[in-house]
Amino acid sequence: MILTINCGSSSLKYQLYSSDLTRVVAKGMVSRIGETGAHIDHSAGRERIHQDMVIADHGSAFRHVIDNLLHPEWGALTDIGLITAVGHRAVHGGDTFVDSVLVTDAVLRQLEACTPLAPLHNPANLLGIEEARRLLPDVPHVVVFDTSFHQTMPPSAHVYGLPYRFYGEHKIRRYGFHGTSCRYVSGLAGEILGRPVEDLRLVVCHLGNGVTIDAVAGGRSVDTSMGFGTFSGVMMGTRAGDFDPGLIFHLHSVLKLDMPEIERICYKESGLLGISGVSNDMRDVVAAADAGNERCALAVDMFVHMVRKQVGAFAAVMGGIDALVFTAGIGENSPYIRARIAAGLEFLGVEIDAQANADGNRKPALISPAGARTAVLVAPTDEEMMIARDTVRLAGSAHLLRLQDSPLSLLPAE
Known part of the structure; x- marks a missing residue:
């Protein structure tokens, strides 16, 4: 086992x-x-x-x-x-x-x-x-x-516009995260569509308490929303997402916050929690927004806007998009957020079938209407299965090596 x-x-x-x-x-x-x-x-x-x-x-x-x-x-x-x-x-x-x-x-x-x-x-x-x-x-x-899937990004996507020595000497670059999930989901998307993943341009939206948007072309990660650390890109449950780095200097020099405090704010007090003042859980924030909480409504609007903006950017990076893929806690379980993100992406051929979307939680599902130019999918992630598959693949190699090294090897002759 x-x-x-x-x-x-x-x-x-x-x-x-x-x-x-x-x-x-x-x-x-x-x-x-x-x-x-x-x-x-x-x-x-x-x-x-x-x-x-x-x-x-x-x-x-x-x-x-x-x-x-x-x-x-x-x-x-x-x-x-x-x-x-x-x-x-x-x-x-x-x-x-x-x-x-x-x-x-x-x-x-x-x-x-x-x-x-x-x-x-x-x-x-x-x-x-x-x-x-x-x-x-x-x-x-x-x-x-988690980072290995994103090692296929070209330098134009992973090198920052800082002096090059920081990249060359200190490995400061965009790494990206949730790669195990994105790799699994990309393969699953190909299975749902009945097409080789090598023929597809996917934007994978891993939407949970942590968020990664990934551009996957031909089964390879070519750009991703997270960077050197894990709070950039789309705002998350408690993480800020993208903002002007100049704010860090302002928080430090003008508001007199020390660096550990700024780090704590960026990672643990921001995002849905920081904007809504209610929760880091999208379910709680949406419920409060529906009840009239304006800050919660703003948090939802911001989240949707940031995801939609990233989808458009990555479609541009790949020269088009064949499928928009939703996964992870929010992506798999919130028809409302999926529909909100898709609205406004019609120029990319993105449409959602309302009934398929409502029925599409927690299972592999095509939720775009028949004939849509761009497929929209729910693809439940399974990082443990991806780990298990790699383990079987590499453990099998180790077993063969042991047999080859054994004086009692019964490997068939070539």
């Missing part, structure tokens, strides 16, 4: 797949690691359990995961040896990693070198990999990077 691991700074999500990836055998999440109120939610088949306990660190969390997977009542394994490979998510691979890779000591050192690029995420990702290798040392481990 294939185990996927996604470690955050205080959480650990996991899924256990059958070897052919057709079934999720078990899944769960360890929350509030190292904090009060730590707990585990685990499911396998019809069994659902919730456990409140002290979980000091990621090592302890991972041991509890294995204990639950092996549990005689609510587990899914009779032997830990049934796990044949482990896949891990890493947020930032810099420009070092252009694809998923088998984990080695050298890879871990390179991943650690990327930590300054994602100081909130990469350390937790590394902890998860190290603990999993400690408990499962005899199986291949694979790491999948």
